[in-house]
Amino acid sequence: MEKIGCKRFGVLLCAEDSEYVIKMHGGYSGVFLKMLEEENETWDMYKVSCGEFPKDDELSLYDGFVITGSCNDAYGNEKWICDLVTLIKKLNSMQTKIIGVCFGHQVLGRALGGKVGRSPTGWDIGVRTITLSSHISFPSLDLPTKLSIIECHRDEIQELPAKAEVIARSDKTGIEMFKYGDHIMGIQGHPEYSKDILLFLIDRLIQRNFIKEAFAIGARERAHLLEPDTNAWKKLCTSFLKNGF
Template sequence: MKLGILLCDDHYPESIPTYGHYDDAFKRLFQDSAINSYSTFRCFEEEYPNSPDDCDIWLVTGSKWGVYDPDSWIKAVSEFVRRCDEAKRPLLGVCFGHQLIHQALGGRADKSNKGWGMGVYPIESMNRDQGSMSSRPTALNLIACHQDQVQSPAPDFSVIAGSTFCPFAITAKENHILTMQCHPEFTPDFLIQLVERLREKAGDKVVDNAIRSIKEHGGGDRDYVIASMFAFVEHQTLEQ
């Protein structure tokens, strides 16, 4: 299986010597899955694939941009997402990618009046009838870093997990789209250095609380989300 990474940002330059480029995080995440090759398209630099058929599965990454920003590359990725959906080509969305997929397909994402979701936070509501993820616990602790959220889901999406703070935390459409507000590709050490870089923007209290939550919970239920992404990939393998 070949994964097409629609890269919507890159790590801070100071982070790259230690952690590599952003797409490297996803390559590490999927290294034990059915995916055995990758193509990265630096969409935020206007590098795009030609067709949804170029790869078996597509992934829309996180980004510092908002899906509502007027940049031409965001519109181009949104149009590509619509083409993938029409062709039933499998799609994964993470953070910004989760929001963009919903907005591209008729939902709405915007800055949340609830403020920053940063660190490891709880998801208390799990839809146990949704089959797009592996067998589910009743609650999750998820790594996250965002201000924006999906405000209105796109039509035909099921909510797999949510909370009062983030009602649409993990969603799916039929069997070909899986999206999540969390960052399963982030490790605890990566997240700590990232939130430190956001201290001036987010404020000391938010960042200190985030670091405290990471030290308390580590990666939280990151392994569960990764296993569920693997299950999604495996399902696509069987379908194809």
Template sequence: MLIGILQCGHIPPELQPHTGDYPEIYAKLLEGHGFQFAHWAVCDMEFPNSIDAADGWLVTGSRYAAYSDEPWIEPLEQIIRAVYAAPKPMVGICFGHQVIAQALGGKVEQSEKGWGVGRQEYLWGNEVVALNAWHQDQVVEPPREAVTISSNKFCEHAAFLYGDKILSVQAHPEFDRKMIQGLINVRGGTVPEARLAYAQKMLDAPVDNARLGNDIADFFKAERDWQEADA
């Protein structure tokens, strides 16, 4: 299965020698599941010629706001709507979670709760799942089709399912200790000191990245009635 990565930003260049950029990070998160990957840096105005260029799609994180006037966001939203209508399985992470919601009729804004950085715990069904986060924007009005499947007191809509078509997550299951430490060092200037201190304190606490990586892989590979009908 070929996963097309729609890259919506770049990892800070100071960190890339140690972490790689988004395509490498997501390939690592999903390794061992037999996927192949292709990527398009939509943030640099690189777009696939067709949604059939991949079997499934992944929309990455970004330092940009989904509601900003960046010239690549509207074309990205068009792709999202086309993938949803096709349909093909799609996954969104952080900015990807937000821009998918926005493209399908939801609302994203800068939260009055401020920044969520570092390890966060989310209620996911009957379980508690810990993941690293780095955001201040949130989905405040979900699209009609979205079902909230995870939340906490800070982030009401921490993950969505859109039937069997889209899975999206506000946190970063691809961000490990090294990434959070790097972001604290190079992008921590806009984050309140107390929240940075919390993120620093929680660096060595366990997170459920591997579990989410497996969940994302299972979502991509799931058998679907509409896929059988198209065969």
């Protein structure tokens, strides 16, 4: 099968949509499409957490993939997670562009040979400023050295895969972003999220007893201290997925 015509991308959905996100944003796929989709492109959605994957003979049709966040642990051994690790290895061997976000960032680290686990400092929920590495330049993007991003995670990459390089850090997390070759990039935060999604997730985490009300109050307060650099993240992610830097 040959790739013809417009560029084609796939979103690998690793979380179930909530009624709220469906109503307000068209589901998590809609959130990513709002950030990344441009004219003359085809975007396909695969609910990998439900076992829905692109076929091997279709992989060459794609210019790139995005791996979303998830409530699951990237170091878990559920069948779909193991199948996703296998898919990542195939795409890596093909030098296919991949961006991984939160869980996606972590499962990329796992698939490429790194180590993922619980953060020793616990949950990171809110809007956090991260610092881009000084030796990484994005000259065509005109980005500042510090960017604010929405965070909602308690796991992190603890050991970087061999040949990968850290391209952003924060006071909370040592590997906020990494790049592997010129075709794979992981982002621990959520460049695609808006604050309403963050506040919705805080409420859901309370309901599921993942966090306490006292922690949630602090998380909500932190969420109002900074605004995420949405436009800069859109520019960075779109450029990497479609052009590289």
